[in-house]
Amino acid sequence: MTYFMYDVHGDAVDEPDAATVRTLVVDGLADPEVANPEVSLTQESGWSLTAFAGGLLLWENVEDEAAEALTLDEIDKEEAARLFALLAAGEVEEIAALKWQQSS
Structure with missing residues (x-):
């Protein structure tokens, strides 16, 4: 599976290894220099x-306009990093099985 991430500065990172994924998520979201930090991983x-x-x-699913965007709230950085690693490994079903809420 190929995938890429965007870090908190909007820079693309192609297929980062597990340690880099964790760093981009955990450290990136804690970066006090970034006003509205967010990171993403797309498979x-x-x-x-x-x-x-x-x-x-x-x-x-950014490729399927009919697919509904879903959210989870109060996810800590370590859990987010774990889920990003699952997506990088292609474990879509495991992520989809979580108790997602409809996005408003």
Whole structure:
């Protein structure tokens, strides 16, 4: 599976390894220099996770306009990093099985 991430500065990172994914999520979201930190990982299937510093996690398929965007709230940075690693590994079903809420 191919995938890429955007860091908190909006820079693309192609297929980062597990340690880099964790760093981009955990350290990036804690960066006090960034006004509204968010990071995202998108897999070739179109499934994408976006994590925001406030604990919001967005799950969507950016290739399918009919697919509904879903959210989880109060997700800590370590859990977000774990979910990003799952998506990087292609574990879409495991992520989709979480108790997502409809995005407003």
